[in-house]
Amino acid sequence: GAVVSQHPSRVICKSGTSVKIECRSLDFQATTMFWYRQFPKQSLMLMATSNEGSKATYEQGVEKDKFLINHASLTLSTLTVTSAHPEDSSFYICSAVQGGTDTQYFGPGTRLTVL
Amino acid sequence: KNEVEQSPQNLTAQEGEFITINCSYSVGISALHWLQQHPGGGIVSLFMLSSGKKKHGRLIATINIQEKHSSLHITASHPRDSAVYICAVWSNTGNQFYFGTGTSLTVIP
Numbered sequence: 001g002a003v004v005s006q007h008p009s010r011v012i013c014k015s016g017t018s019v020k021i022e023c024r025s026l027d028f029q030a031t032t033m034f035w036y037r038q039f040p041k042q043s044l045m046l047m048a049t050s051n052e053g054s055k056a057t058y059e060q061g062v063e064k065d066k067f068l069i070n071h072a073s074l075t076l077s078t079l080t081v082t083s084a085h086p087e088d089s090s091f092y093i094c095s096a097v098q099g100g101t102d103t104q105y106f107g108p109g110t111r112l113t114v115l
Numbered sequence: 116k117n118e119v120e121q122s123p124q125n126l127t128a129q130e131g132e133f134i135t136i137n138c139s140y141s142v143g144i145s146a147l148h149w150l151q152q153h154p155g156g157g158i159v160s161l162f163m164l165s166s167g168k169k170k171h172g173r174l175i176a177t178i179n180i181q182e183k184h185s186s187l188h189i190t191a192s193h194p195r196d197s198a199v200y201i202c203a204v205w206s207n208t209g210n211q212f213y214f215g216t217g218t219s220l221t222v223i224p
Contacts, residue, residue, distance in 0.1 A: 043215060093158060103163060
């Protein structure tokens with residue numbers, strides 16, 4: 001079946017640094033990718049929708065200058081958390097929609113800890 | 116009010132029991148997903164439904180579009196089924212995904 005990978009799976013960084021998280025669709029082309037955030041013991045929160053070749057659409061309350069999303073190819077989207085702060089510590093999950101379908105495949109997630 | 120409501124929020128069952136998790140939604144949808152999240156965070160998509168019923172091993176998912184309701188059933192539950200189960204719907208307007216708050220299932224040996 002279709003597989004979505006995320007890298008890294010875990011990252012610890014110092015406050016003020018930037019962290020890039022990659023989301024790849026390994027065996028299909030993803031016209032749309034989504035980025036989610038999950039706080040402990042809470043459900044997923046959609047952060048932004050990323051369409052290949054165009055600017056991401058951010059949900060209300062999500063700072064686009066802080067969470068930079070790039071979807072440069074049909075198999076790769078990146079989320080960069082800029083000037084990370086401890087409150088950015090969270091579990092970040094991406095998903096990818098296979099082109100021509102509604103089927104959405106989830107990545108395994110990236111746990112970010114900002115010290 | 117959440118667009119997607121799940122019940123129960125927490126569920127503890129004995130191994131072997133039949134388990135049902137319910138999901139109700141208030142928006143028009145093109146698809147409904149059942150997701151499983153194990154401790155540690157990785158999410159697995161169990162089912163995507165737009166009508167009827169799907170079965171995969173001991174898991175069964177049903178959806179009633181008219182009633183805006185879906186159920187996830189686990190037959191002969193096992194401790195490895197312990198996880199959080201999340202219902203999510205893809206709305207048919209506005210290209211938006213709505214999530215339920217999840218049902219935390221613990222299956223005791």
